[in-house]
Amino acid sequence: MGAHALGWSDRDLAEPAGSALADLVREIDMSGAWADEPVWRETFAAVPRHLFVPYYYVGVRGGYERRWGGSPDPRDRECWLRGAYEDVPLATRVRDGQLISSSSQPSLMATMLVALRVEDGHRVLEIGTGSGYNAALLAHRLGDDDLVTSIDLEPEITESARRHLDSAGHRPLVVTGDGARGVPARAPFDRIIATCTLSAVPRAWLAQCRPGGRILAPFAGGLIALTVRDTWHAEGHFLATPAYFVPLRGAGGPEPRPVPLSGVPHLARDDELFRFLLALSRGSLDPQEAYAMWRREGLPGRARYGITVSGDRAWAWLDDPAGPYAWPLPG
Known part of the structure; x- marks a missing residue:
């Protein structure tokens, strides 16, 4: 949905949107996020975010x-545009009070x-099309829309994403379907990126990724980067950064159950890194056992953990896939 569809002229939006994007x-530049690959700075500078969020929701009481x-009120429109360029996540679909x-x-x-x-x-x-903004960034970076495939479960999401992408001048393939199954007709892929939290690593992704390919996905409140060896094997470490996304819907695995924390000190319960370990070891390590390991190993951060997928098995580990600290994962 472009400026004209919103009731604005391109001239109305050009200056304030350009300034907000800059x-x-x-x-982001000051955060150092793309210090290792400055090509992404040019990419973000070239793709206007407001085209992908013609409306969004902010949490209120x-x-x-x-x-x-x-909006017919210019103050509301200004608030919308300013918010579109804040470095925050923006809720774009809410159903029955739940963010989807x-x-x-x-x-x-x-x-x-x-x-x-x-x-x-x-x-x-890309697993999880959302607004289409991430697909546009990838398409711009690669310089060829046909190299990018994006999938989402909800038809209304993929339909609106196609409109947003078209308004930005990009036409990657946007598919409606179960992201956990991938898009076999477009395989093999060199890279797979998910923008939704996994509860298990879908084997279909390994089968659709070239040997040596890379899968990056949110998992347990972190970001796992897996290198694919072949159809049945992948392994990699977590990034150091936290990451919280809406869950992958479809055939992505069971929803996690609450973990009983009796016997775990209250300070640990509120510690963000310990809560990551709890989420990663859910159902496999007793919380008290996890706490004892976490203390013994010096309160390890995310980057010391990893995941291995091998055949029908998948497990998480601390420091070494074959070391003493490893536990099974679902799926």
């Missing part, structure tokens, strides 16, 4: 408030895209 790029670029889709925080998107290690000519599969 501010966002400077903010008791629910959500809608901000809309087509969002546009991710731009600085976290930059961190993930750099960690994906995209190279010219790579074929990329």
Whole structure:
């Protein structure tokens, strides 16, 4: 949905949107997110985020408030545009009070895209189309829309994403379907990136990824970067950064159950790194056992953990896939 569809002229939007985008790029620049791959700075500077969020929701007491670029009130439109370029996630789909889709925080998107290690000519599969903004960034970086495939479960999400992408001048393939099954007709891929939290690593992704390919996905409140060896084997470490996304819906595995924390000190319960370990070891390690290991090993951060997928088995580990600290994962 472009400026005209919102009831604005291109001239109305050009200056304030350009200024807001430049501010966002400077903010991400200062975070150091793309220091290792500055090509992403140019990419973010070239793709206007407001085209992908013609409306979004902000949390207010008791629910959500809608901000809309087509509001007849110029103050509301200004608030919408300013919010579209804040370095925060934006809720784009809310159903029965529950968030089902969002546009991710731009600085976290930059961190993930750099960690994906995209190279010219790579074929990329995105799991979780959302607003279409991430697909547009990938298409711009690669310089070829046909190299990018994006899939989402909800037809209304994929339909609106196609409109947003078209308004930005990009036409990657956007598929409606179960992201856990991938898009076999477009395989093999060099890179797979998910913008939704996994509860298990879908084997279909390994089968659709070239040997040596890379899968980057949110898992247990972190970001796992897996190198694919072949159809049945992949392994890799977590990034150091936290990451919280809406869950993958479809055939992605069972929803996690609450973990009883009796016997775990209250300070540990509130520690973000310990809670990551709890989420990663859910159902396999007793919380007290996990706490004892965490203390014994010096309160390890995310980057010391990893995941291995081998045949029908998958397990998480601390420091070494074959070391003493390893536990099975679902799926």
